[in-house]
Amino acid sequence: MMRLLATLLIGLMVLGQMAQAQNGPLRIEITDGVIEPLPYAVPDFVAETSGAAELASNLARVVAEDLNGTGLFREIPAKAHISQITNFASPVQFADWKAINAQALVSGAVSVSGNDLEVKFRVYDVFAGQELGNGLRFKGTTEGWRRMGHKVADAVYSRITGEGGYFDSRVVFVSESGPKNDRRKRLAIMDYDGANLQYLTDSSAIVLAPRFSPTGDKVLYTSYETGFPRVFVLDVGSVERRVLQDQAGTMSFAPRFSPDGKSVLMSITQNGNTDIHTMPVNGRQTKRLTSSPSIDTAPSISPDGQQIVFESDRSGNQQLYVMPAGGGEPKRISFGQGRYGTPVWSPRGDLIAFTKQNKGRFHIGVMRTDGSEERLLTASFLDEGPSWAPNGRVIMFTRETQGSDGTAALYSVDVSGRNLKKVKVQGGASDPAWSPLQ
Amino acid sequence: MHIGHYISGAAHAGVIGWALWGGAFRDEPPPFEVSGVSIVTTEQFEAALAAERAPQPETDVTAPQAPTQADDVPSLTSQTDDAPALETPDSAEAPEPDATPTPPEEVPAPSQLTDVAPTLEPPSEEMAVLIPRDTTRPMVRPADRVAPEPVAPPEPDTVVDDVVKETTTPDDSVSETVAEPEEATAPEAATTEIVTEAKEQVALAPKASIRPVLRPASRPKPPAETTTDTPSSSSSSTDAAVAEALAETPAAPSGPPLSQGEKDSMRVSVQKCWVVDVGGQSANVTVTVGFSLDRDGKVKGPVTLLSSDGGDSKAVDTAFQSARRAILRCQKGGYKLPIEKYDHWREIEITFNPEKMRLK
Structure with a gap:
C-alpha cells in the first residue's frame, strides 16, 4: 500500500514538471485585429527625360487618388516625407519611411520621347525591407497617361491586397x-x-x-x-x-x-x-x-x-x-x-x-x-x-x-x-x- | 322719606302749571301753504303728452341743389379693346401633354378595414432587456479605424481666444529650466465594428456588456538564472568557438513558463498592429508564422510562414504579409517580455485567425 502511494506521488510530481516545462516555441493565437487604411507613400515619380516632370507628378497623383479612393489605403503627405527619391535605381532608405510609419512605398519613373510615354514602378514592403514583386514597366502614348496611371495603381493594389484592381475600367x-x-x-x-x-x-x-x-x-x-x-x-x-x-x-x-x-x-x-x-x-x-x-x-x-x-x-x-x-x-x-x-x-x-x-x-x-x-x-x-x-x-x-x-x-x-x-x-x-x- | 314726596309733588305741580298757562292748549291753528289743482280727463292728459313729444320743425337747414348732368357723366368712347393676339404653336415644338396623374390608391371602405394587431418580435434569448430595441440612441462617431478596443475621439483642438491675455514673464530667480513633458499624440479614434449606413438607424446599445479583463495574478518572481560558466581565458580559440556555438544553440527551456498574463501582453502587442482587410480574400485565410527574438525582444532573422488554412496562394501571401507587418511594426524597441524567461520566448509561433473579424 505504501509502495503504491509513493508511486502515485512520484508520478504526479513528474507530470507536474512536464506540465510546467514548455516544449518548443511560445505559441499564441490572435483573433482580433484592426480595420484601418494602410498608410503608404507615393512620392512624385522621377522624371528621367526633360519635359516629363509634369507627367511624372500627375501620374503619381492618379495612382494616389486611385488607392486613396478604395478606403483601404491612407497616403502619407509629401511634406511628411524624410527621404526624397531622385533616382529610381537608388536603394530605398527604409528607416526614413519606417520613421513616418509608411507600411508600403511606391516609387516610379517616367520618360517621354516624342509622343511615347514610358512608366516604370516598384512597390516596397517598408517594414519587411523588401520589394513586393518585381518592377514593372508600361509603354504607351502621352494622350493615354491617365490610363497608364490607372494601370500602375491596379498593379500596386494587386500586390498589396492580393486581388485584382478595378481602376483601369x-x-x-x-x-x-x-x-x-x-x-x-x-x-x-x-x-x-x-x-x-x-x-x-x-x-x-x-x-x-x-x-x-x-x-x-x-x-x-x-x-x-x-x-x-x-x-x-x-x-x-x-x-x-x-x-x-x-x-x-x-x-x-x-x-x-x-x-x-x-x-x-x-x-x-x-x-x-x-x-x-x-x-x-x-x-x-x-x-x-x-x-x-x-x-x-x-x-x-x-x-x-x-x-x-x-x-x-x-x-x-x-x-x-x-x-x-x-x-x-x-x-x-x-x-x-x-x-x-x-x-x-x-x-x-x-x-x-x-x-x-x-x-x-x-x-x-x-x-x-x-x-x-x-x-x-x-x-x-x-x-x-x-x-x-x-x-x-x-x-x-x-x-x-x-x-x-x-x-x-x-x-x-x-x-x-x-x-x-x-x-x-x-x-x-x-x-x-x-x-x-x- | 318725606323729602322724596316733596320733590315729586313740586315737579308734578310745575309741569301741570306749564301746560295750563304756558299755551299748550291754544285755539289758533298754525299757518300752511295752499296750491290750486285742476282735474283733467285721460284723453286730455294724452293729448298734452303728445304735444310735448312732437318734433319742432327746423327752419334754418338749406335744401340741397340737384346735380347737373354735365358734370358727372363720363365721356364714353365707341371703340372696343383689341383682343389679345394668340400665337399659333409650332407643331414641331408642341409641348407634350401633362402626364396623366396617377390615380391615388383606393382607400378601402371602413367595412373592409380589419384591425391587425402589430406583431411583436420576441426578444432574443441574449437580450433580456425591457427597453425597446429601436430606442433612439446617440449616433456613433464614424471612424476609419475598427479595433478591439474602442478609442474615444480626441479633444477638440485649441482655438485662439478673442481675449488677449498678457504673457507671463519668466521668473529670473529660477535658474534651472524645467523640461516640459512631451505630449503624446492622441490615439486615432476607433470603433469596435463596422457601422454601415444601413446600421446607423438601428439601436446602438451593446448587446452584451464587456467584461473587464482580469488582472493576472501576481506570481512570485522565479529565482534568477544561474550564469553559465564562461570558458577560461587560457582555453584555445577552438574551444571558445565550440562554446559560443553551444551557447547559440537553443537549449531546452527550463523553469516556469510564461504566465497567461505575459502571453496576453505579447498577444495584445501584436494584434494592435494586425490590419485585417475584412472585405478581401485574405480574410478567409488563417496563417501561422514563426520568428525568433533576441534578448531585447527584437525580431531576429526572418519571419517565416509555417502553415496556412483557406484561400488561394495569393490570399495566403497577402495574409502572411499582413501578419509579418504586424510583428515587425509593433516590435519598436522590442517586445516587453520577462528576460528571466527568455528561453521560453526565444522562439515564437503566432497564429493569425481572422474568423471573428469577418463577422464584424
Missing part, C-alpha cells in the same frame, strides 16, 4: 438632365472615376439599364424609341446600334450578357405575362426559361454560367430566386422582410448584390448565393441598381434624393459597407454598369 450609365417631370436620358460612358465622359446616344428616346459585354466593347440597353421598350445592342467603338428583339406584340427589357458574351438574357412581356428568355447575340430565336403567370425579370447569370438569379413576385411579393442556366425549377433565396429586386451576381461568384425595399427605405445589400448572411450596406430614400466592380470588391449604384427637385447620382460602397461615397459625374446619373478590367 469604365462605367456606362444613363445621363439625366432636366426637371424631374421632363427628364432627358441618354447613354454615357466614363472612366470609373468620372473622367473622360462621352455620350453614346442622344436624348430623343428614353433609355434604361445599360449592361457591358464581358469584353467591354458592346453595351446592351433598353430603349423606348419605337414607342415600346426594346432591347438594343450598341458597339462602343462605332456607336452603331441595332435592335436585338423586335417580335411584334412583345416588349423586351432588363437585358444582360452571358459570361461568354454569346447569348443574352432578357425579360419579354407577351400577352400580359413577363418571363425570362435567352437568345444568341447574333440570332433571332428566343428561348423561354421561366413560365409562371408572375412577373419574372432582372436576370443575372453566375460567372461560371451555371445559374441565374432573378426577381419574381410569384410568392405574392417581390423576392429573389435562383434557377439553372438552362431553365428549371427556381429556388427562392430571399426570406427577409420587405421586397428584393435587381439581383446581380458578383464577379467572384460568392455573393449576390440586390436592392431591398423595407419600411419606406431602400437599401443596397449583399447575401451569399444561397441567401444566407444577408448584409445591408446602405439606406436612403431611394437606392437601387447595384453593379459590381470587376474585382467584386466595390458596388456602384443609383441614389435619388427626395422631392420634386430630387436628382439621381451614382454612389459606390465597399462590399464591407465602408467607404460609401459619391462618384464624380457631371449632371444627373443613374443605372451604372461597370465594365470589365480593360
Whole structure:
C-alpha cells in the first residue's frame, strides 16, 4: 500500500514538471485585429527625360487618388516625407519611411520621347525591407497617361491586397438632365472615376439599364424609341446600334450578357405575362426559361454560367430566386422582410448584390448565393441598381434624393459597407454598369 | 322719606302749571301753504303728452341743389379693346401633354378595414432587456479605424481666444529650466465594428456588456538564472568557438513558463498592429508564422510562414504579409517580455485567425 502511494506521488510530481516545462516555441493565437487604411507613400515619380516632370507628378497623383479612393489605403503627405527619391535605381532608405510609419512605398519613373510615354514602378514592403514583386514597366502614348496611371495603381493594389484592381475600367450609365417631370436620358460612358465622359446616344428616346459585354466593347440597353421598350445592342467603338428583339406584340427589357458574351438574357412581356428568355447575340430565336403567370425579370447569370438569379413576385411579393442556366425549377433565396429586386451576381461568384425595399427605405445589400448572411450596406430614400466592380470588391449604384427637385447620382460602397461615397459625374446619373478590367 | 314726596309733588305741580298757562292748549291753528289743482280727463292728459313729444320743425337747414348732368357723366368712347393676339404653336415644338396623374390608391371602405394587431418580435434569448430595441440612441462617431478596443475621439483642438491675455514673464530667480513633458499624440479614434449606413438607424446599445479583463495574478518572481560558466581565458580559440556555438544553440527551456498574463501582453502587442482587410480574400485565410527574438525582444532573422488554412496562394501571401507587418511594426524597441524567461520566448509561433473579424 505504501509502495503504491509513493508511486502515485512520484508520478504526479513528474507530470507536474512536464506540465510546467514548455516544449518548443511560445505559441499564441490572435483573433482580433484592426480595420484601418494602410498608410503608404507615393512620392512624385522621377522624371528621367526633360519635359516629363509634369507627367511624372500627375501620374503619381492618379495612382494616389486611385488607392486613396478604395478606403483601404491612407497616403502619407509629401511634406511628411524624410527621404526624397531622385533616382529610381537608388536603394530605398527604409528607416526614413519606417520613421513616418509608411507600411508600403511606391516609387516610379517616367520618360517621354516624342509622343511615347514610358512608366516604370516598384512597390516596397517598408517594414519587411523588401520589394513586393518585381518592377514593372508600361509603354504607351502621352494622350493615354491617365490610363497608364490607372494601370500602375491596379498593379500596386494587386500586390498589396492580393486581388485584382478595378481602376483601369469604365462605367456606362444613363445621363439625366432636366426637371424631374421632363427628364432627358441618354447613354454615357466614363472612366470609373468620372473622367473622360462621352455620350453614346442622344436624348430623343428614353433609355434604361445599360449592361457591358464581358469584353467591354458592346453595351446592351433598353430603349423606348419605337414607342415600346426594346432591347438594343450598341458597339462602343462605332456607336452603331441595332435592335436585338423586335417580335411584334412583345416588349423586351432588363437585358444582360452571358459570361461568354454569346447569348443574352432578357425579360419579354407577351400577352400580359413577363418571363425570362435567352437568345444568341447574333440570332433571332428566343428561348423561354421561366413560365409562371408572375412577373419574372432582372436576370443575372453566375460567372461560371451555371445559374441565374432573378426577381419574381410569384410568392405574392417581390423576392429573389435562383434557377439553372438552362431553365428549371427556381429556388427562392430571399426570406427577409420587405421586397428584393435587381439581383446581380458578383464577379467572384460568392455573393449576390440586390436592392431591398423595407419600411419606406431602400437599401443596397449583399447575401451569399444561397441567401444566407444577408448584409445591408446602405439606406436612403431611394437606392437601387447595384453593379459590381470587376474585382467584386466595390458596388456602384443609383441614389435619388427626395422631392420634386430630387436628382439621381451614382454612389459606390465597399462590399464591407465602408467607404460609401459619391462618384464624380457631371449632371444627373443613374443605372451604372461597370465594365470589365480593360 | 318725606323729602322724596316733596320733590315729586313740586315737579308734578310745575309741569301741570306749564301746560295750563304756558299755551299748550291754544285755539289758533298754525299757518300752511295752499296750491290750486285742476282735474283733467285721460284723453286730455294724452293729448298734452303728445304735444310735448312732437318734433319742432327746423327752419334754418338749406335744401340741397340737384346735380347737373354735365358734370358727372363720363365721356364714353365707341371703340372696343383689341383682343389679345394668340400665337399659333409650332407643331414641331408642341409641348407634350401633362402626364396623366396617377390615380391615388383606393382607400378601402371602413367595412373592409380589419384591425391587425402589430406583431411583436420576441426578444432574443441574449437580450433580456425591457427597453425597446429601436430606442433612439446617440449616433456613433464614424471612424476609419475598427479595433478591439474602442478609442474615444480626441479633444477638440485649441482655438485662439478673442481675449488677449498678457504673457507671463519668466521668473529670473529660477535658474534651472524645467523640461516640459512631451505630449503624446492622441490615439486615432476607433470603433469596435463596422457601422454601415444601413446600421446607423438601428439601436446602438451593446448587446452584451464587456467584461473587464482580469488582472493576472501576481506570481512570485522565479529565482534568477544561474550564469553559465564562461570558458577560461587560457582555453584555445577552438574551444571558445565550440562554446559560443553551444551557447547559440537553443537549449531546452527550463523553469516556469510564461504566465497567461505575459502571453496576453505579447498577444495584445501584436494584434494592435494586425490590419485585417475584412472585405478581401485574405480574410478567409488563417496563417501561422514563426520568428525568433533576441534578448531585447527584437525580431531576429526572418519571419517565416509555417502553415496556412483557406484561400488561394495569393490570399495566403497577402495574409502572411499582413501578419509579418504586424510583428515587425509593433516590435519598436522590442517586445516587453520577462528576460528571466527568455528561453521560453526565444522562439515564437503566432497564429493569425481572422474568423471573428469577418463577422464584424
